[in-house]
Each structure stands twice: as C-alpha cells, then as structure tokens.
Amino acid sequence: MLNVKRGFIDKRRAAKAKLPEFDRLRAEARELKDHTLSHLDLYLEAFERKVIESGGQVHYAPDAAEARAIVLQLCQEAGAKLVTKGKSMVSEEIGLNAHLKAAGIEVVETDLGEYIVQLRGEMPSHIIAPVIHLNKETIEADFRRAHQRLPHGRRLDQAQYLVAEARQMLREKFLAADIGITGANLLIAETGSAVIVTNEGNGDLTAALPRTHIVVASIEKLVPTLEDAATILRLLARSATGQEITTYTTFVTGPRRERDPDGPDAYHVVLLDNGRSEMLGNEFADMLRCIRCGACLNHCPVYGGIGGHAYGSVYPGPMGAVLTPQLQGIDRARDLPNASSFCGRCESVCPMDIPLPNMMRAWRERDFARGNPPLSERLALKLWAYAAKRPRLYRLLAAIAVRNLARRGGARGSLRTLPFVTAWTGTRDLPAPQGRTFQSLYARAQSRKR
Amino acid sequence: MAATADDARKKIFDRIRAALGVASLDRVRKAAVERRLARHPRGTIPARAKASREEPIALFTDMLRKQGADVLRVASGKEAVAAIASYLGTCNLPPRLRMGKDPLLAALPWREAWDIERNFGAAEANDRATLSRAVTAAAETGTLFLVSGPDNPTTLNFLPEAHSVLVAASDIVGSYEEAFDRLRAIYGEGRLPRTLNLISGPSRTADIEQTIVRGAHGPRRLHVLILG
Numbered sequence: 001m002l003n004v005k006r007g008f009i010d011k012r013r014a015a016k017a018k019l020p021e022f023d024r025l026r027a028e029a030r031e032l033k034d035h036t037l038s039h040l041d042l043y044l045e046a047f048e049r050k051v052i053e054s055g056g057q058v059h060y061a062p063d064a065a066e067a068r069a070i071v072l073q074l075c076q077e078a079g080a081k082l083v084t085k086g087k088s089m090v091s092e093e094i095g096l097n098a099h100l101k102a103a104g105i106e107v108v109e110t111d112l113g114e115y116i117v118q119l120r121g122e123m124p125s126h127i128i129a130p131v132i133h134l135n136k137e138t139i140e141a142d143f144r145r146a147h148q149r150l151p152h153g154r155r156l157d158q159a160q161y162l163v164a165e166a167r168q169m170l171r172e173k174f175l176a177a178d179i180g181i182t183g184a185n186l187l188i189a190e191t192g193s194a195v196i197v198t199n200e201g202n203g204d205l206t207a208a209l210p211r212t213h214i215v216v217a218s219i220e221k222l223v224p225t226l227e228d229a230a231t232i233l234r235l236l237a238r239s240a241t242g243q244e245i246t247t248y249t250t251f252v253t254g255p256r257r258e259r260d261p262d263g264p265d266a267y268h269v270v271l272l273d274n275g276r277s278e279m280l281g282n283e284f285a286d287m288l289r290c291i292r293c294g295a296c297l298n299h300c301p302v303y304g305g306i307g308g309h310a311y312g313s314v315y316p317g318p319m320g321a322v323l324t325p326q327l328q329g330i331d332r333a334r335d336l337p338n339a340s341s342f343c344g345r346c347e348s349v350c351p352m353d354i355p356l357p358n359m360m361r362a363w364r365e366r367d368f369a370r371g372n373p374p375l376s377e378r379l380a381l382k383l384w385a386y387a388a389k390r391p392r393l394y395r396l397l398a399a400i401a402v403r404n405l406a407r408r409g410g411a412r413g414s415l416r417t418l419p420f421v422t423a424w425t426g427t428r429d430l431p432a433p434q435g436r437t438f439q440s441l442y443a444r445a446q447s448r449k450r
Numbered sequence: 451m452a453a454t455a456d457d458a459r460k461k462i463f464d465r466i467r468a469a470l471g472v473a474s475l476d477r478v479r480k481a482a483v484e485r486r487l488a489r490h491p492r493g494t495i496p497a498r499a500k501a502s503r504e505e506p507i508a509l510f511t512d513m514l515r516k517q518g519a520d521v522l523r524v525a526s527g528k529e530a531v532a533a534i535a536s537y538l539g540t541c542n543l544p545p546r547l548r549m550g551k552d553p554l555l556a557a558l559p560w561r562e563a564w565d566i567e568r569n570f571g572a573a574e575a576n577d578r579a580t581l582s583r584a585v586t587a588a589a590e591t592g593t594l595f596l597v598s599g600p601d602n603p604t605t606l607n608f609l610p611e612a613h614s615v616l617v618a619a620s621d622i623v624g625s626y627e628e629a630f631d632r633l634r635a636i637y638g639e640g641r642l643p644r645t646l647n648l649i650s651g652p653s654r655t656a657d658i659e660q661t662i663v664r665g666a667h668g669p670r671r672l673h674v675l676i677l678g
Binding site: 007019020021024025028029032035038039040041042043044046050054059060061062066110111112113116129130131135136139159160162163164166167170171174175189190191193199200201202204205207208209219224225226227228230231233234241243244245246247248249250251252253254255256257259260261262263271273277278279280281282 | 455458459461462463465466467468469470471472474479480482483486487490491492493494496497513517550571572573575591592593598599600603604605607608609625626627630640641642643644645646647648649650651652653654655656657658659660661663665666667668669
C-alpha cells in the first residue's frame, strides 16, 4: 500500500512539474466549473437539446432508485440478456449491478480492476484503482476459481498473464453484449457529448459494440464547451495517475449516423441528481467541482492508514468524507468527516481547488447541531477541560490515573478492557502506562538541566 | 418514482433553480450561457503547445514514443505502404489489414505491397491488424484525433492487436484547441461525429500492483505513420 501510494504521489508531482501552467489551469478550471454550476439549469437544457438533435434520448433521475428503474426499463425494452459496463462510480453509487442482476440480466464489469472486484463480490477500494488493496497472488486465486474451463496448468504468476486472461474472457462478453453502459467523466453542453476517459479501451468497446449505449452520469459533470473540456482534461490524468493524458479520451455524441458501419443504434443518457441539486445551494457546493481524480485519496494519511473499504461507501478518502454524508445522511456517515486530522494535503493537491477540510468541518458543525457527539462524550470532554485548565488538579488526577492503570495492567503491561470505552478495547488491548506522567518526567529533566 | 418522465425532469430543474435562487426566464443568465457556447473562449494553452505551432512534429513524435507508440515519419505513400508491410512482419502478423474508405488511405500505392490482403468496413472479431487515418493530431501530448464514419470505422481503433494510424504532417497541430477548431471546420459549430477518439498510445492497464501492462482490451501496439 505504501509503495503504491508513493507511485501515485511521485508520478503526479513529476507530471505537474512538466506543465508550468498547472496552477493557472487549476484556477481556470475552478472558475469555469463555478460558472457552469451557477448556470446548471441552462447548460443542462443546452446539453439536452444537443443530445436529442444528434438522435439520442435524455432521461432524468431525481434519485438512485429512479436511475436504477430507468436503466432496467431500457434494458428490458431492448430485450437485453447481457450488459457490459465501463467503469462508473455513479453506477456504484446507485447500486445498478445488483438491481439488473435481480431482474435476471447478466452484468459484466470490463475495467480490469472492476472485473476483479466483481468476481470477489467486493466494492472498489479506490476510485481510480479499484484493486489497489489486492496483490497478484490473490487475483490469481480469484481467476482460477472464476475461469474453471481454462487449463489448470496455465501460468498466472505475472501481471501480464492475468491481463491477457482477462482480455480473452472479456472479449467474448464485449462481442456478445446487448447493451453497453458507461459513465462519463464530462458532459459537454456545446455538442451534447459524453467524455469517457480510460487507459484500457474497455469503455470504448462497451460504447461501440452493443446495439444500445447507455451513459449514466450525474448532473454536475457538465462543462460548457470543448475548450472547457480541454482545460479539465489537462488536469485530470496528471492528478490521477501522473500521465500527461490517458491513452483513450473518447467523445460520444448520439447513436451511429446514417452511413456509419459501426456504433450503437440507440443512445441514452441518464442524468442523475441524487442530492447534487441540494448541494448547489448549501455549504457543500464546492464539492460539485470534483472530477474524481483520486489525488486527495492518494495524499491522505487517513486513507493510507485504513484503506478504502473502511469508509463503508463507494466514495472513500477526503472527497468521500464530504460526499458520503450528503448521499447517505450525516447520521449514517458521521464518522467520516470526523476522522480527519485536517492536515490539508487533500486541498493542496486538489486540481479543482476544493476546500475539503473546510467542508468536513461544516459536516462536523451540522453533526454537532444534531446533538452529536452524545451527552456522555461531551460530559467527559467537559470534565477533562475543567481539569486541564487547572494545572495542579490535572497533575494530581493524572498521577492517580497513571498509577491506577499501571496497577491494573499488572505484569502483562496491558489492559484488556477499560471502563467507558469498551468499544475501543473490544478488538485491541491498551498498553498500560509505565512509570510516571510526562509532566513529572519533564519537570525533573528541566530541573536537572539547571 | 415520479409519475412521468416529464415530472422527473421538472423536479430536477425546479430543485436546481430553487437552490440557485434563480428564475427560469432570467435574460442575463441566458445571454451569458449563449455567449459562452457560441464563442467557446480558450483557456490557457500550455507554452509547449504554442511553441510547437511552427514545427509540431518533433514534440508529437517524442510524446507518442514516451507513451509507448511506434512512430515513423515517411516521405511518400510508397514508403508508408512499405512501412505497414514491414510492421506486420515485425509483429508476426499475417499480411492482412482491415480498413475503411478514407480517400487518403485509398490513394496509397497498394500495388507496392501486393501481398497485403485488404478488407474493408467495421472491424471483426478475428481482425488482428487495422489501419486508420487520424483527421488531426495535437502535439502537446502526442494525441491522435480519430473520427467515426465509413472512412474510419471506430471499431478499427479497439479490436485488433496492432493498430496502424496514418496522419498527414500538415494535419498535426500544437494544442487540443487547434484540433477542435479543425473538427469545427469539418462538422460545423457545435457538432461532432458519433465518436471522436483521442488516442495517445497503445491500450494499457496498471490495475494489478501498479505494473503497467500493454494490450489490456485494445491494441497492444500502436503504429503511427507521419506522412509528408
């Protein structure tokens, strides 16, 4: 995990250094996105006009349930049995795969990382590197379990063999799929295009081969023009993987044209709100600029320490700590904005200049206003504050506590349980204090110096 | 669920306008949006793209090579055909190509490579090598612009093992913005073909332990010929 993190961090730094205009582009990207969001209704109308003009259809989904229902209906109307998918965080957000599967439709993730995650029945642990938590031996075991019809003695001990096997298995799916579903990194109002950014080319095979292409995207992905898309594309790959640009950046606009020998016959865009319009008017509006590059995850010491799955949400890391409470409600996600040291690295590397720590603070304030943390926790902190403001009392109480804990720790030197915080000691022991308090040791050291 | 599709649409637009505190018929806002869409102002263009405006080929070649493509400049159509034939040999591929009806490609002196079998139309599952023409290219990141249509079907870009792309030297520009203006000159303002592919190297993935492996789903090899 550490090496992986370093890889992303070093590559991003190098890519940024090679583009002296990076900070200017960052300021421009912020400005263009703020402009778009403050005119979002009008740009959505312009985008919709262009999609229809190019022969496609636009569907509106106020929430996740409606988005799932729309996609399922499109699949059923097309008589689809097999659906291939490009990588899409929005489809994870709305729980699309499970919904289609429950209706008897086979859904296959085609991004290599997402494919592995799907084989394992897991969630991605990183928004751009879904299997960053796995090593190749684990993936080999997954492939041997999932691809039983392939020869048993085949080599799978290197990344290249695993990639080749996935290519072979997924190629059949690409060619047989009835419908392809992708997300969109950007939507362009000027042309009615959806922009799909990949390195593998899976998004393109998903968009080009089946009879129907469905794009599922949230409303804040909109930018006005091709020039605006260019500005953001210059920041996206550099911030994400440290590439100057991804291998494939694809603009799709409507279904195949009259003389086209390939491409889908039908094209749909499902536009998801799911809390975004509410954010437009509240203190989390800046979050709508997010382009899902993952730089804040890569640079976050908390994400690095606990990994993506610990967030219990499709969006982990600092961007997830801000977005998830909006999607799931602060009651269910209150730990996320609270689990931050506010070191500020996320904000400093964000290519869209999103004040992530400030917004986590805003969630904490909302959380507090709802009576959190609970009374017992507040009372304990108040007691501590009372003592901390009275040095003599504090020293006395600390000395008593240290002696007490040391005695309870006994010869083992650790405590199995602690009063009041049984949840914390439920899965771990607390090392018992050894000797005297820090203050008394410090005082002695100071007096020796003199 | 909203009763109808129109209800869902109205719900979202109402929410957006309420959150922004705006009315739907605000002329000032409308004018601002229409102006931006019509004028599509450029942001900052990197100095490297500007500097390469006069002679973009060196930067274009350098960037593409760094991203794993095989790049060759050819002086004539004859050289181009010879280069394609020898590339197929180098890649251990049979002398068979799938391509579209692009006039520039059709005009190449194919009799010079009489042993290459050429098939036309969209790519098929068993096609191992394809040939396309890029309509323009941006030097700033070594990026080819390919457009869908009968001349260059999109599937040619993704299904084969080896993809050869011919680009005329005069079609290579410095920045993405210049390339977009070339597309506007072909398709008109505010219009794009069904698919525009920006391609900057062979297919790759780094999903497994951050090891870069080529040929994830698309071509393992990208062969770029600069003509002229």
